[in-house]
Amino acid sequence: MVTACGLSKAFGDVHAVRGIDLDIRPGEVYGFLGPNGAGKSTIMKMIYAMVRPDAGTLDVAGIDVIAEPRRAKARLGVVPQDNNLDPDLTVRQNLTVYARYYGIPKKIAHRRADELLEFMQLTEKRDVVIYDLSGGMQRRLVLIRGLINEPQVLILDEPTTGLDPQARQHVWQRIRSLKRRGLTILITTHYMDEAAHLCDRLSIMDRGRILVTGTPRDLIDSLPAAEVVEAHTDNPEQALRAGSHLGEGEQYGDGVYWFVAGGAIDLDPIVKAGVAQVARRPANLEDVFLQLTGRDLGE
Amino acid sequence: MRIATFDFSARCIWAVFLRHRDVFKSSIWSGIIPPFFEPLFYLFAMGYGIGAMVSDVQGMSYAQFIAPSLIAWAALVAPGVECLVGTLARLVVQRSFEAIIATPVSIEDVVAAEALYGAAKGVVHAIAVGIVIAAFGLLPSWWSLMIIFVVIFGGIMIGAFTLVYTSFMPNFTPIDFWFSLVLTPLLMFSDTFFPITNLPPWGQTIAEFTPFYHMVRPSRMFAMGTIDWSVIAVDFAWIAGYFVVFFSLAVYLFKRRLVK
Incomplete structure (x- = not known):
């Protein structure tokens, strides 16, 4: 579903990603575990064309991201590290405005927005302006915003960083529910328990390299x-x-x-x-x- | 649609434009009222205050001379503020662009929507100011309606011009330079409040090269109904030329800033 070969990126003298290969299968929850600066977010940003690789190839659902970013992005759902919601708009407007970028007709957008709010238990907050929403709720909203286009691949860049344990559990539970629906999900995290709980397979990263890849069980068994x-x-x-x-x-x-x-x-x-x-x-x-x-x- | 190396989608540009409109709706009054009053204060202060001490300018009353400038003003100031303050807020504070370009929208689309939105604000202001000015009898010709095209195309061009500056701004600190050293002189020395023939020859030459001059000149011709189409054609060609240069530059600079 997501394949990469020899992916590299340097920002000035900093080699953020050094020659990474990926082969992420359909329906898989795939994690990138590593400390800050390991290159996890850079890989995510390359997948949604925010960062242009210096070298290597990158395909999403068979589409070359570098050559056809528009088509590739249409199949992706992106949940970035920061909650970059539109603060002046309401919860529901944030979803419907976002749906327009994908060219989703108004009627369908409204229906999906309501379904997603229900899914994330935000229905009663639907008319609240973002300024008045807690951090945890904003995070949940960003997460469902990434689902408005019914993506084939969902990218979660540190989905629970900064959340309290309760909110975290809630997000995990929702991610597992998405996995059951067959969505391919990519997660970056620096929480090993998050990686262990959610991921079918994961790559442990450090300083721009993948050190090892496997199921959480296999990796622990290798100790x-x-x-x-x-x-x-x-x-x-x-x-x-x-x-x-x-x-x-x-x-x-x-x-x-x-x-x-x-x-x-x-x-x-x-x-x-x-x-x-x-x-x-x-x-x-x-x-x-x-x-x-x-x-x-x-x- | 691909033009040169640029990748545009009319649908995506429109989607971003509508996003700005939706955000604007949530604070509509503060957005419309103040900019609408400003040119009118100038009309009274300069047109009638200073105008009382000024003899006719190029065969018209002073108020008549500056009236078309005050309409064109909207197409300078509205995009000149929106594409700086508004765009910068979206760029560095709200980080909206990062959210938007993670969807099928391209950076070309975003830049185009910014310029278009700035121009749209200019159109709204220009119409409001134009109605008041017409009520004072300062738009003698029906050709005045054509000023709207100056405002639309000039506004988009000024939007692109402003975005070039915005793309360099790390934060809100250097904002005063734009107002003091760019917008104000453009407003003052573009045939706006006095004929540029009053300037020394070098000043005139500079004025003729500034973008706003080519918006004021056709506006005045339309307002008075004394139209020289060859001059109008030249002014629109300047506007188009400036647009291509500024827009291309803005797209290049925003790409450099947003995509690492």
């Missing part, structure tokens, strides 16, 4: 063990020594990590060594990123 003991301290060397009974630990910044198989584990020696923050948890995508880059996602 040395299923569980992790994680400690944070001012004196990581000491913590490493104190936890030597857990095996070879790995130190990244102020964090120390031991991959451990299941079964009983004694954390007492580490606690006694004065490490206040230590916990045992299942391995996750953040560990995959850490292993690959030596940094955690938040950096």
